[in-house]
Amino acid sequence: MTKRVLYLIACAAGPTEYVDTGVREAQAAGWDVCLILTPSAARWWDGRRGELEELTGHLVRSQYKLPSQGDALPKADAMLVAPLSCTSLNKWGAGIADTLAIGLVSEGANMGVPVLAMPYFNRAQGAQPAVKRSIADLRAQGVVYLDGPAGYEPHPPKQGQAQAFPWGRALAAAAAVVPRAATAPGTPGVALGGGRSGTSDLRSP
Numbered sequence: 001m002t003k004r005v006l007y008l009i010a011c012a013a014g015p016t017e018y019v020d021t022g023v024r025e026a027q028a029a030g031w032d033v034c035l036i037l038t039p040s041a042a043r044w045w046d047g048r049r050g051e052l053e054e055l056t057g058h059l060v061r062s063q064y065k066l067p068s069q070g071d072a073l074p075k076a077d078a079m080l081v082a083p084l085s086c087t088s089l090n091k092w093g094a095g096i097a098d099t100l101a102i103g104l105v106s107e108g109a110n111m112g113v114p115v116l117a118m119p120y121f122n123r124a125q126g127a128q129p130a131v132k133r134s135i136a137d138l139r140a141q142g143v144v145y146l147d148g149p150a151g152y153e154p155h156p157p158k159q160g161q162a163q164a165f166p167w168g169r170a171l172a173a174a175a176a177v178v179p180r181a182a183t184a185p186g187t188p189g190v191a192l193g194g195g196r197s198g199t200s201d202l203r204s205p
């Protein structure tokens with residue numbers, strides 16, 4: 001059976017230092033993982049992006065491509081933003097898709113792709129009034145926002161444990177949304193960048 005494709009989208013938040021752990025856990029759960037980093041997160045892997053490309057078997061993208069460039073990744077069966085930074089949460093909620101990472105999920109959520117997000121930020125960041133509004137706006141678009149016991153609750157400032165980020169919770173939620181049997185051979189994925197014009201995936205690895 002063809003493997004389901006998961007776009008794992010990581011922002012510049014603590015657990016992204018260990019995003020290879022998330023990739024491995026997702027692969028162990030049966031996903032073909034395509035990793036997308038925000039431009040800020042990509043800086044954290046400067047000089048080591050090749051390790052992630054070797055691990056996933058795909059280009060690791062962080063920039064919109066140029067109109068003249070072809071599609072680099074297979075179609076997504078699901079998209080998981082983890083860790084979701086406070087900044088990307090608020091930009092996404094406000095509809096500001098100035099990174100490929102946010103562009104993919106902004107469109108994906110409104111094109112029928114299952115989109116999940118698990119945040120990682122501290123309580124001081126989470127106390128900003130924009131945060132509640134952004135979460136509500138994402139949920140209104142059908143995004144599965146993973147907070148509470150089944151997700152991640154903001155930690156007290158300076159007390160984050162990035163290495164202990166519960167990737168497994170996010171992956172369990174993704175598996176619940178896209179059961180293994182859902183992608184039978186021949187079942188089309190959703191074509192973000194799969195040859196359709198005008199989608200946000202069309203502007204540069």
Ligand SMILES: Cc1cc2nc3c(=O)[nH]c(=O)nc-3n(C[C@H](O)[C@H](O)[C@H](O)COP(=O)(O)O)c2cc1C
Nearest residue numbers: 011012013014038039040041085086087088120121
């Ligand atoms: C070392 C370091 C760690 C950071 N950790 C976090 C974090 O855990 N959560 C968060 O929301 N922001 C964190 N930030 C701030 C974000 O990196 C910053 O808001 C950035 O603009 C996010 O960009 P992005 O969402 O496009 O990746 C951190 C910044 C630095 C320099």
